[in-house]
Amino acid sequence: MRPAPIWPPVRAEWRKVVSTRLWWGLLVPVVLLSSMINLFGGVFTAAFPEEQLPLLLGSLAYALGTTSVFAAVHGIVAAAGEYRHRTITTTYLTSRGRGPVLAAKMLVSAGVGACYAVATVVSGLLAGVAADAGTTFPAAGPLVATVLIGVAVSACWGALGAAFGTVVSNLVSALVALLLYLMVGELLLGALLDEAESGTVRALSSYLPGNAGEVAVYGIPARELAGPITGPQVVELLAGVTAPPDWTMALLVLALWTGAVGVLGWFIGARRDIT
Amino acid sequence: MQDDRSGRVTVRELSKRFGGVQAVEGLTFSVEPGAVTGFLGPNGSGKTTTLRMILGLVTPTAGEARINGVPFAELGRPARVVGAVLEAQGFHPARTARAHLLACAAAIEVPDDAVEHVLGAVGLGDAGFQPVGDYSLGMRQRLALAVALLGDPQVLVLDEPGNGLDPEGIAWLRAFLRAFAAQGRSVLISSHLLAEVEQTADHLVVISHGRCVYQGSLAQLQGSRTARVLVRSNDPVKLADALAATGVLEIDTLSEGWLGVAGSDPVHIGDVALAAGVPVYGMVHERVELEQLYFQLTAEPWRVG
Numbered sequence: 190m191r192p193a194p195i196w197p198p199v200r201a202e203w204r205k206v207v208s209t210r211l212w213w214g215l216l217v218p219v220v221l222l223s224s225m226i227n228l229f230g231g232v233f234t235a236a237f238p239e240e241q242l243p244l245l246l247g248s249l250a251y252a253l254g255t256t257s258v259f260a261a262v263h264g265i266v267a268a269a270g271e272y273r274h275r276t277i278t279t280t281y282l283t284s285r286g287r288g289p290v291l292a293a294k295m296l297v298s299a300g301v302g303a304c305y306a307v308a309t310v311v312s313g314l315l316a317g318v319a320a321d322a323g324t325t326f327p328a329a330g331p332l333v334a335t336v337l338i339g340v341a342v343s344a345c346w347g348a349l350g351a352a353f354g355t356v357v358s359n360l361v362s363a364l365v366a367l368l369l370y371l372m373v374g375e376l377l378l379g380a381l382l383d384e385a386e387s388g389t390v391r392a393l394s395s396y397l398p399g400n401a402g403e404v405a406v407y408g409i410p411a412r413e414l415a416g417p418i419t420g421p422q423v424v425e426l427l428a429g430v431t432a433p434p435d436w437t438m439a440l441l442v443l444a445l446w447t448g449a450v451g452v453l454g455w456f457i458g459a460r461r462d463i464t
Numbered sequence: 465m466q467d468d469r470s471g472r473v474t475v476r477e478l479s480k481r482f483g484g485v486q487a488v489e490g491l492t493f494s495v496e497p498g499a500v501t502g503f504l505g506p507n508g509s510g511k512t513t514t515l516r517m518i519l520g521l522v523t524p525t526a527g528e529a530r531i532n533g534v535p536f537a538e539l540g541r542p543a544r545v546v547g548a549v550l551e552a553q554g555f556h557p558a559r560t561a562r563a564h565l566l567a568c569a570a571a572i573e574v575p576d577d578a579v580e581h582v583l584g585a586v587g588l589g590d591a592g593f594q595p596v597g598d599y600s601l602g603m604r605q606r607l608a609l610a611v612a613l614l615g616d617p618q619v620l621v622l623d624e625p626g627n628g629l630d631p632e633g634i635a636w637l638r639a640f641l642r643a644f645a646a647q648g649r650s651v652l653i654s655s656h657l658l659a660e661v662e663q664t665a666d667h668l669v670v671i672s673h674g675r676c677v678y679q680g681s682l683a684q685l686q687g688s689r690t691a692r693v694l695v696r697s698n699d700p701v702k703l704a705d706a707l708a709a710t711g712v713l714e715i716d717t718l719s720e721g722w723l724g725v726a727g728s729d730p731v732h733i734g735d736v737a738l739a740a741g742v743p744v745y746g747m748v749h750e751r752v753e754l755e756q757l758y759f760q761l762t763a764e765p766w767r768v769g
Contacts, residue, residue: 201571208563209556275554279611281521283543283571462482463521464513464552 198284198293202267206297211266215259219305220312223252227313231320242414243327245317246335249310250410251427253339254403256309260302260343261367264350267298268454269360278463287458291355295348295451302347306340331413335406341440342402349398349447355454358461375399379429388432395430401442403428408436467540468533471497471618471650473518477527479674480513487513488674490527495652495667497618500645502665502682503654506762510674511654512551515623518652519548531619543572546619547612549605551627557597561588561607564596565614572615582610587636601628609637620644622653626660638664658758672762685757692716692724694748695733706740707733724750 206212230248237244268291271277284290318326327335350367357363379394395404407427412420424433433439473495480488488510495501505511516522518529520536531539531546539545555564565579583592586606591599596607605628612620620641626634641664645651655661661668668685670678678685697703700723704715707725712733714726725733730747737744 197571197573201567204563204567204570205556205559208559208567210558270556274556275552276556278521278550278553279568280571282519282546282548283568283611283615285540285542286537460523462516462523464516 195289195292195296198289199296201280201283202293202297203300206267206301211263211270212301215263216305216308219256219259219308222256223309223313224316226252226255227317228320230313231317234317234325235321238325241325243325243331244414245314245325246327246331246410247414248317249313249327249332250335250339250406252309252313253306253335253342253406254428256305257302257339257343257346257402258368258371260298260305260347261350261353261371262364263301263305264294264298264347264352265354265363265367266360267301268294268351268354269358269363270354272358273360281463288455291352291451291454291458294351294355295447298347298351299344300347302343302345302350303340305347306336306343309343310336310339327413331409334409338409338436338440339406342405342443345440345443345447346402349443349450352447352450352454355458356450371399376429383431392430392432395428395433395439396442398443398446400428400430401439401446404430404433405436405439405443408433408439466533467538467545469618470532471648472533473529473531473619473650473652474533475514475518475527475529478514478517478524478529479526480510480517480522481525482513486674488517488524491671491674491676492527493669493676493679495619495650497650498645498648499666500641500651500653500661500664501667501669502661503652503669503671504658504661504758504762505654505656505671507656509656509671509762511656511671512623514671515548515550515621515652515654519546519550519621541573541615543568543615543617545615545617546621547615547617548621548623549608549612549625550621550623553608555596555599555604555607558595560593560595561599561610562592564607565592565610568611568614574614574616578614578616582613585613586610602630602633605629605633617649619650620652622651624654624656626655626657634660658755662754670758670761677761682754686754692726692750693728693730693733694718694722694724694750695730695737695744696720696722696746697737697742697744699742702740703737703742706736706742710736712736721745 227248230245234244271280280290281287353367354363375397378397382394383391385391394400404424407424411423415423421433425431475491475493478488478491491514503511513522517524536542562579566576569576569579583589586609588606588610591603605625625637629637641651653661665682667681668678700717700721704723707715712725712728716724718724
């Protein structure tokens with residue numbers, strides 16, 4: 190039997206996304222947060238004209254790291270919401286297998302996450318320029334690189350959210366679990382790892398999914414602002430990690446987490462009884 | 465294994481255990497094309513679980529269910545083969561009926577025009593742009609049927625479709641299902657009420673406590689119990705003797721001068737009574753109530769005795 194083409198379920202998932210208000214309901218806080226964060230970035234850039242520091246690049250990275258959680262929330266609702274509204278029955282009855290449904294959900298949620306990152310960048314740059322950062326606008330190279338990494342991180346969180354929503358399937362539990370983990374769980378884990386004797390164990394905190402995403406987006410701006418020597422220390426401070434890897438490794442780590450949760454979702458989703 | 469395009473559903477030795485509860489046990493039956501098969505049983509007898517196993521939503525503990533000769537999961541384009549209206553099938557309240565159907569149409573790979581077609585077919589043509597949250601229960605049932613019909617399937621599976629439909633809707637559904645089966649397609653419809661499927665179903669599968677207690681045609685079920693004539697006379701003993709002399713031997717003596725006579729008819733009994741000189745005060749054709757048979761089939765063990 191030929192493998193099921195992914196296009197039909199992707200189109201179906203896309204139509205589901207655009208036919209409810211969720212996507213722009215989450216877009217509003219994304220734009221507001223990014224505008225606020227980068228307004229400060231612009232203000233600070235303008236405050237130190239003699240330093241010639243493109244602080245806006247830093248605030249943009251911070252905004253990208255912050256708003257990627259909305260991509261995850263969207264992914265979770267897209268997947269677990271189907272159980273809440275009992276539409277999962279129809280979804281499975283109209284699809285060739287449960288694997289393609291999960292893959293389509295992860296792809297579409299990744300797309301929505303990427304759009305959120307783009308919205309973060311656009312609103313953030315506008316707010317920054319409005320706050321008079323024009324004197325020291327970030328250079329094109331680091332800016333484009335930061336934007337692309339931010340888009341990739343947000344896309345990963347969207348896909349990871351969809352996979353996690355499939356694993357947990359209870360919408361409220363999934364949302365609470367994700368937010369608690371990102372806001373408290375990862376901090377506790379990081380603190381616990383930091384207690385360790387061995388430097389290798391302490392360095393592990395960079396490899397937790399939330400931290401990995403932050404390390405990835407902060408990498409380039411930190412080096413631009415603080416130079417190659419102090420850059421990693423700035424990343425340590427911002428992401429709360431020890432001895433962070435460079436952004437390529439961090440992005441790979443987040444992608445691997447996404448893949449791992451995806452495999453778990455595939456395994457559990459395939460065996461779940463829909464009653 | 466290949467999809468044989470027969471439209472036949474076969475269930476063989478199907479069992480499902482949820483934790484400590486045996487929901488379905490060793491169920492075997494088939495649904496033939498060109499007919500409506502009624503799937504009857506009291507609430508909680510395992511109907512929904514069985515239908516969901518047929519549709520690949522619940523994994524059986526043992527046994528198998530096949531559609532067109534293959535398990536649901538191996539159907540190339542499942543929605544083109546089987547459409548289903550299930551009880552716990554929901555809609556996003558903020559999504560319009562059209563948007564819901566368009567998402568399904570994309571998944572099934574049918575053109576978007578099919579959406580308008582099925583909306584019209586179930587009588588929701590004017591309500592397509594309303595969010596489903598504003599729909600009545602009956603409208604939701606119609607929308608669920610529209611989704612089921614979207615792929616123009618060979619087999620329709622309906623779980624208690626009468627719930628939420630008004631009498632007009634039920635009559636409409638009945639006619640619709642008859643016409644659907646008349647095109648050589650298969651219909652499997654579950655209900656806990658015999659009266660609901662009595663006028664629609666050609667075949668019956670009756671289950672109780674997860675086991676099959678009857679499978680066959682409605683006519684066979686009715687014929688499984690011989691009809692009696694009840695006759696009241698002033699001398700039941702003499703009448704019984706006279707009837708016995710003509711070869712009618714299945715006679716029960718009831719109270720107040722009534723006799724229950726099986727294997728005969730009122731004309732013969734009247735003639736015999738006249739010839740024997742026994743005055744007859746009344747005769748009643750005892751009707752075999754299907755509902756009563758159904759109750760006996762599905763009754764709790766202690767009530768049977």
